[in-house]
Amino acid sequence: MDIVHERCAGLDVHKRTVVAAARWPDDQGDRAERVRTFPTFTDGLCQLAEWLTGLGVSHVVMEATGVFWRPVWNRLEDAGFELLLVNARHVKIVPGRKTDVNDAQWLAHLLECGLLRGSFVPPRPIRQMRDLTRYRTRKIQALGQERQRVDKVLEDAGIKLSAVASDHLGVSGRAMIEALCAGERDPHRLAGLARGVLRAKHDQLTQALVGRFGEHHARQLRVMLGVVDDLGEVIAGLDTQIEAAMEPFAGQRELLCTIPGVARRTAEVMIAEIGPDMAVFPTAGHLASWAGLCPGANESGGKRRSARTRKADPWLRRALVQAAWAASRTHSRLGARFWGIARRRGDKKAAVAVAHSIIVIAWHLLTNNTNYDDLGHDFYTRRVDPERETRRLVARLEALGHTVDLAPAS
Numbered sequence: 001m002d003i004v005h006e007r008c009a010g011l012d013v014h015k016r017t018v019v020a021a022a023r024w025p026d027d028q029g030d031r032a033e034r035v036r037t038f039p040t041f042t043d044g045l046c047q048l049a050e051w052l053t054g055l056g057v058s059h060v061v062m063e064a065t066g067v068f069w070r071p072v073w074n075r076l077e078d079a080g081f082e083l084l085l086v087n088a089r090h091v092k093i094v095p096g097r098k099t100d101v102n103d104a105q106w107l108a109h110l111l112e113c114g115l116l117r118g119s120f121v122p123p124r125p126i127r128q129m130r131d132l133t134r135y136r137t138r139k140i141q142a143l144g145q146e147r148q149r150v151d152k153v154l155e156d157a158g159i160k161l162s163a164v165a166s167d168h169l170g171v172s173g174r175a176m177i178e179a180l181c182a183g184e185r186d187p188h189r190l191a192g193l194a195r196g197v198l199r200a201k202h203d204q205l206t207q208a209l210v211g212r213f214g215e216h217h218a219r220q221l222r223v224m225l226g227v228v229d230d231l232g233e234v235i236a237g238l239d240t241q242i243e244a245a246m247e248p249f250a251g252q253r254e255l256l257c258t259i260p261g262v263a264r265r266t267a268e269v270m271i272a273e274i275g276p277d278m279a280v281f282p283t284a285g286h287l288a289s290w291a292g293l294c295p296g297a298n299e300s301g302g303k304r305r306s307a308r309t310r311k312a313d314p315w316l317r318r319a320l321v322q323a324a325w326a327a328s329r330t331h332s333r334l335g336a337r338f339w340g341i342a343r344r345r346g347d348k349k350a351a352v353a354v355a356h357s358i359i360v361i362a363w364h365l366l367t368n369n370t371n372y373d374d375l376g377h378d379f380y381t382r383r384v385d386p387e388r389e390t391r392r393l394v395a396r397l398e399a400l401g402h403t404v405d406l407a408p409a410s
Contacts, residue, residue: 003031004114009052010107011062012100013069016040020048021104022055023112033108035101040068045075053079061111063088063103064119073121084111084118091116120290122275129245130272134315136238137269143231150177150224158211164204169228172198176209177225181218242268252276255365258372259358260334261327266319270362273316277366284363291316293356309352317355324354333379334358340380 009022019037026032036051038044052060060076061084062069069085076083091110110116122130147169151162154177161176162168169177175193184190191205198205246253249271256267274287281287288294292312328338334354341350365372394404
């Protein structure tokens with residue numbers, strides 16, 4: 001087989017060690033190989049980089065193993081090597097010969113023949129922004145869980161605040177909970193703390209605030225409210241850091257925000273996960289496939305099996321599906337697409353389909369540097385032939401046992 005990269009190396013990365021197998025042409029016209037193991041401490045990674053440089057290695061490949069590949073990648077990236085990160089599922093070694101050395105040698109063999117397809121690894125500024133957006137997502141999830149715990153304690157005390165107020169920790173709800181913790185038990189006084197539109201529900205609030213709230217519940221809620229406040233401060237601080245990191249890409253973020261359902265935070269997650277440069281994805285289909293938002297193909301012997309979307313970037317997928325649900329509540333083409341699919345195949349499949357549409361739209365917006373021009377909520381109905389649709393509906397009604405007599409509208 002032809003040699004594509006003459007001097008290359010494969011790395012089998014673990015938490016404490018990294019096994020490196022280097023290959024290069026020898027004096028007899030054959031291929032020489034050397035294997036060494038290095039510790040993954042900083043000094044060990046510096047020795048690895050020096051050893052590879054001394055052998056004249058230009059290309060290095062490693063598997064994506066959790067987060068352990070990251071320090072190795074960062075050190076070799078600074079040293080100027082051409083790096084390739086591959087999916088471990090795509091480079092399985094021959095069964096029965098599984099060792100760390102064999103793994104490294106197998107990767108080196110595949111790399112020198114050009115048989116590996118690298119995973120997308122964005123530039124370092126995007127990777128750093130990705131760390132911030134992912135951590136913020138975790139904190140937002142933790143905040144949601146803590147809010148649910150607050151409601152659980154209130155339910156245990158017989159306080160049905162969330163049954164009346166849409167946000168039990170809004171300005172009104174927070175004031176009522178703090179008054180309960182301070183010892184107030186009169187439901188009329190507690191309901192009088194309502195603000196805004198919630199004041200119109202005074203009678204319902206009075207009924208909802210009657211319970212068996214005791215000091216045990218108050219102690220729990222004081223701790224939980226403190227956690228809610230702390231998480232809010234952490235999220236606000238992360239918002240500030242992300243805003244600073246996003247400054248060079250503010251224009252691209254604004255383009256993405258023109259897509260129905262895509263809010264500011266969703267746009268920031270999209271840029272952090274895919275980057276602003278769409279040149280790394282030849283087509284919108286490549287991006288959708290990388291995001292795991294296109295159907296798979298599984299056919300054998302003329303039989304089509306399940307072709308579910310594959311597991312890919314969960315952070316991007318989650319953000320896009322949330323954006324799809326938000327788009328379903330808009331008067332736009334994406335909203336019409338969501339409900340058109342939902343009627344036939346269900347809400348969940350509709351959300352994934354619209355998420356696919358959003359990522360395709362994002363590729364075109366970032367590639368062409370243009371805003372999204374919505375085609376309108378009636379985009380699909382405009383394309384329907386009225387006579388054909390009338391015949392279809394009449395046939396459907398007749399199949400249900402009805403006699404249809406059509407008359408033109410005045």
